[in-house]
Amino acid sequence: MTITEKIMAYNSGRDKVTPGELVWTDVFSVMTMDYLGKETFKMFDSLGRPEVFDKDRVICVSDHLVPPPTPQFATMLNEWREAVKAHDITYFYDLGRQGIAHQIMVEQGHVLPGKISVGTDSHANTYGAVGAMGNAVAVSDAAVAMATGKSWFRVPEQVKFYVTGTWQPWVMAKDLSLHIMGMMRWNGHLIYKTLEFAGPAIDALDMAGRMTLCNMTVDLGAKNGIIAPDQRTIDFLRPVQKGTWDMIASDPDAHYEAIYEIDVTNLGPTVSRPDKLDDVVPVETVVGTKFNKAFVGTCTNGRLEDIAMVAKILEGKQVHRDVNFLLVPASTQIMKDAIKAGYISTLLDAGVAVDTPSCSACAGIHTGVAGDGDVVLSAGNRNMKGRMGSKNAAIYLTSPAVVAASALKGEIVDPRKF
Amino acid sequence: MIIKGKAWTSREYIMSFDMVVQRFWTSPIDKTENAKFIMAGVDAKYDRENAFKDEGYTFIVAAHNFAGGGKSIEHCVTGLMGAGIQTVFADSFARLQFRNAINYGLPFVTAKNVIDMVETGDELEYNLETCELKNLTNGQSMMTAPVAPFVAEVAKAGGLMDFIRQKIKDGTVGELR
Numbered sequence: 351m352t353i354t355e356k357i358m359a360y361n362s363g364r365d366k367v368t369p370g371e372l373v374w375t376d377v378f379s380v381m382t383m384d385y386l387g388k389e390t391f392k393m394f395d396s397l398g399r400p401e402v403f404d405k406d407r408v409i410c411v412s413d414h415l416v417p418p419p420t421p422q423f424a425t426m427l428n429e430w431r432e433a434v435k436a437h438d439i440t441y442f443y444d445l446g447r448q449g450i451a452h453q454i455m456v457e458q459g460h461v462l463p464g465k466i467s468v469g470t471d472s473h474a475n476t477y478g479a480v481g482a483m484g485n486a487v488a489v490s491d492a493a494v495a496m497a498t499g500k501s502w503f504r505v506p507e508q509v510k511f512y513v514t515g516t517w518q519p520w521v522m523a524k525d526l527s528l529h530i531m532g533m534m535r536w537n538g539h540l541i542y543k544t545l546e547f548a549g550p551a552i553d554a555l556d557m558a559g560r561m562t563l564c565n566m567t568v569d570l571g572a573k574n575g576i577i578a579p580d581q582r583t584i585d586f587l588r589p590v591q592k593g594t595w596d597m598i599a600s601d602p603d604a605h606y607e608a609i610y611e612i613d614v615t616n617l618g619p620t621v622s623r624p625d626k627l628d629d630v631v632p633v634e635t636v637v638g639t640k641f642n643k644a645f646v647g648t649c650t651n652g653r654l655e656d657i658a659m660v661a662k663i664l665e666g667k668q669v670h671r672d673v674n675f676l677l678v679p680a681s682t683q684i685m686k687d688a689i690k691a692g693y694i695s696t697l698l699d700a701g702v703a704v705d706t707p708s709c710s711a712c713a714g715i716h717t718g719v720a721g722d723g724d725v726v727l728s729a730g731n732r733n734m735k736g737r738m739g740s741k742n743a744a745i746y747l748t749s750p751a752v753v754a755a756s757a758l759k760g761e762i763v764d765p766r767k768f
Numbered sequence: 769m770i771i772k773g774k775a776w777t778s779r780e781y782i783m784s785f786d787m788v789v790q791r792f793w794t795s796p797i798d799k800t801e802n803a804k805f806i807m808a809g810v811d812a813k814y815d816r817e818n819a820f821k822d823e824g825y826t827f828i829v830a831a832h833n834f835a836g837g838g839k840s841i842e843h844c845v846t847g848l849m850g851a852g853i854q855t856v857f858a859d860s861f862a863r864l865q866f867r868n869a870i871n872y873g874l875p876f877v878t879a880k881n882v883i884d885m886v887e888t889g890d891e892l893e894y895n896l897e898t899c900e901l902k903n904l905t906n907g908q909s910m911m912t913a914p915v916a917p918f919v920a921e922v923a924k925a926g927g928l929m930d931f932i933r934q935k936i937k938d939g940t941v942g943e944l945r
């Protein structure tokens with residue numbers, strides 16, 4: 351059996367499961383956040399259960415709209431806080447302790463290997479980085495899971511990416527995500543499937559890289575991504591884990607719908623061109639493209655390792671005068687660590703604006719949104735028209751390394767040559 | 769049960785964030801309200817109150833990754849239902865909206881290459897029991913994937929929320945497997 355089949359079977363009290371089957375499984379944790387949270391609790395209240403299934407395992411996070419940009423959103427956040435308080439939720443990461451929900455879920459140990467978690471946001475598949483099954487659901491599913499500790503799932507078909515070779519300097523997990531995007535396109539091959547990542551180049555990836563890789567599987571149209579836990583996972587989770595867990599992995603003879611092999615030795619910095627995520631090219635193709643906004647942050651690339659990469663490139667240098675560079679750490683913990691490591695002062699010295707943790711410019715509804723005519727070079731995850739604000743802005747997606755190196759010149763450069 | 773009516777088709781990726789455009793992402797869930805501007809981003813002509821609904825479709829026929837783009841909003845499904853859509857056929861569906869559809873009792877039915885036998889405006893007839901889809905306009909027909917029993921059960925209960933309410937009332941939540 352694959353790790354995914356084992357997880358679904360184990361959590362549904364079955365010996366085995368078959369792709370295509372619909373099963374109810376136990377849910378370890380349920381995440382909901384500011385802009386859908388009030389609606390989720392309202393749905394929960396309508397189900398006829400006074401209390402959530404486990405107060406320690408319903409996790410509430412403010413991320414999309416903190417600090418609030420408009421009076422309307424401020425009011426919405428107040429109502430959200432009331433709802434969280436009314437349900438006596440143990441873990442509430444509100445402004446001051448906030449972060450992007452998916453970052454918080456992994457970083458604070460609310461998702462664990464071999465367990466199934468759901469969240470009311472599409473990038474809940476990030477949890478696969480620690481060997482958990484992370485599923486994005488809508489508010490009624492979350493309400494049901496909050497009431498019952500269960501959720502229904504279609505057992506997905508599974509595809510394996512066996513990744514070998516040596517990571518080259520300045521090449522990041524994001525480049526692999528975008529490379530896979532370009533290789534598979536949105537042609538149906540990965541729709542609704544689980545992508546399992548394995549192989550020596552995955553073993554070599556730190557937790558931040560694993561999170562990036564699993565995070566972007568939803569943007570490939572897949573159901574989720576998963577990486578079996580190893581020593582790195584144990585070391586990462588031990589200080590924070592909110593529960594116990596066992597090591598779990600796919601059997602050597604497990605069946606996959608397809609297995610793709612990728613050698614990262616030849617992988618270079620990669621860029622997705624505006625409007626269509628799967629319009630992916632090697633950085634060389636777009637070198638020289640001018641832009642006026644740079645953004646590093648989000649649940650994809652707002653981690654300490656990403657900030658470290660940016661700081662390393664910008665150290666002692668100045669961001670080009672035509673570029674507005676906004677960097678937003680994915681969580682308060684990351685902000686604290688980045689300050690301690692000296693990265694934040696390096697960034698400020700270089701002319702980067704650093705904002706308090708949130709989704710920020712990513713979804714075009716909070717801060718740092720794009721206006722007409724803007725060309726944004728972003729380390730985020732989506733670049734369809736209007737994603738970051740104006741429909742008349744263009745968004746290039748790439749790694750933090752490409753964003754940082756390019757920001758020095760005001761046009762896209764190859765970080766291996768800058 | 770047999771459903772009969774007119775089809776709207778598209779070979780393009782129909783993305784969830786185009787079905788429900790950004791300004792409605794935080795709207796309350798309400799079939800009639802959500803239907804008003806459904807498909808507003810798919811075609812500019814639908815960015816007018818009830819423009820899609822007024823064309824009177826019962827079916828949607830699409831290619832791959834219907835309602836993709838991973839927005840965890842339910843308005844896509846409630847909007848389609850409010851606009852009169854009773855079944856959606858496609859080669860594949862994006863999982864978030866597949867869930868929502870099942871949870872609200874709107875069948876999302878997998879039908880390989882269905883787009884090749886239907887044009888917008890064709891009259892279709894779909895038999896939910898036999899899973900036979902007939903195009904009454906051009907005489908073609910095909911068999912779709914069956915609808916899982918659980919899906920039928922939820923639809924019969926009037927959607928997931930009512931299904932669970934009943935289970936909570938009966939004290940049978942523990943039996944969900």
Ligand code: SF4
Binds near residue numbers: 413471648650712731
């Ligand atoms: S950072 Fe962007 S993609 Fe991630 S949860 Fe926030 S809005 Fe969504």
